[in-house]
Amino acid sequence: MPPLLAIVGRPNVGKSTLFNRLIGKRLAIIAKEAGTTRDRIYQDFDLNGLEATLVDTGGLEYGKQENIESDIQSQAKIAIKEADLIIFVIDSMQELTVDDFQAADILRRAKKPVLLAANKCDREVDYEHFNIYELGFGEPIKVSAIHKLGIDELKNEAMASLEKAGFKESEKKSSLTEKHNTINLCFLGRPNVGKSSLVNKLLGEDKVIVSDKGGTTRDATDTKVEVDEKTYNLIDTAGIRRRGKIGKGVEYFSVLRGFSAIERSDIVALIIDGEEGVNKQDAHIASYILEADKGLMLVVNKWDLKEKGDEEQRKFLRSLQQKLPFLPWAPVIFVSAKTGRNATQIFKLAQEIFKERQRQIDNEEIQTYIEKITLKHLPTGTNNKRPKIMDIKQTNINPPTFKVKASNAGYIHFSYKRYLENKIREKYGFLGTPIKLIF
Ligand code: GDP
């Protein structure tokens, strides 16, 4: 039986958000207000190579003020009964409340391992609970479920705690994502950049349309197409609205549908309007794709409207580097849906990225390489703690994921992680795909 991890805490501290962050998907719909009823959701996930199950206890009914106490109790009781490890979430942006302390009381008496997670630590200064130790769980792990901060550390602590309880990482190769042959290729971008035009161009007469199950959702259409004996599922989406505008109702759900389109894709083609140039909205969408760990190519469309010549392209590339500096590994392609210029190169590029995402590096080889790299440039630490890298191995594909074993791993500086990633890319490439390093 895989270990069960339960997320517990009073309403609105960010349990669902954290749940989604840990499993790496957007399953639970995040409620904007406390008191929204949700079902309890179980989800299997990969905890640093260990197969585990996560349960979001946010599904229990809150709502009526007089029931809060008993609700927290029943929630905690279920967690206590079933869980092997409890993640107790508090909101670092607010003072601790009676409910926090009550939940803490119950959890303390349970004698199950508990990790205290202070969520919403979006910035260093957000965390300032003077009375946090009164909860009885010591120093909290600072996380921001939204901004993806401290998540690796939380996972590491969870792993360490479960290992202490006798759970072991599953060594079998099958824990790697199963390989599949159809490439799910999603076309994303703000409205009017030419997504539909491009998809239509790619579905031109020389292509065999295998199946068409359009209308899955109102604004994302799946069409299967075969090109050069390779099958693609083209996912056409409506533009994702700007982050700041995400509100209730239709707009909010059209955004979620955008997410589900990202979720079921292997590679996203982010379409950019070559005439208008890159803007903030493009950067927002790119960051969503990055968060989802999907493959990515940047497709600059409407290039027929620009002057021909390399200088124009170089200028555009420079502006891409400036406005999307977090994507140095994403390939760029200049196309025109109108004339069809370069459009089919999108398939070739998708093949290439797909291959890179499925790549498995020999563990001994990368181990030797990283030993050399870290000897040349020792990890820098913080607070006089000097981390030491002991071991690296690939634990997954699609996206390529590496587990790095290190002493004092929590003290490895962000810039050093970046350095390791760059070095791995220098040798192995991984064009068009994020790679994950789990410390
Ligand atoms: P739950 O009731 O505990 O499941 O909480 P939710 O996951 O529904 O989140 C409640 C609210 O807190 C939502 O508006 C989230 O967007 C917000 N939230 C969750 N995590 C963070 C975070 O890391 N930082 C900030 N600033 N807000 C967050």
Ligand code: GDP
């Ligand atoms: P979507 O909202 O992203 O699906 O964009 P559409 O495919 O509906 O295209 C928006 C507008 O841009 C339409 O008027 C298209 O004719 C135009 N358009 C799309 N691709 C190109 C292109 O490559 N060149 C030019 N000149 N216009 C284009």
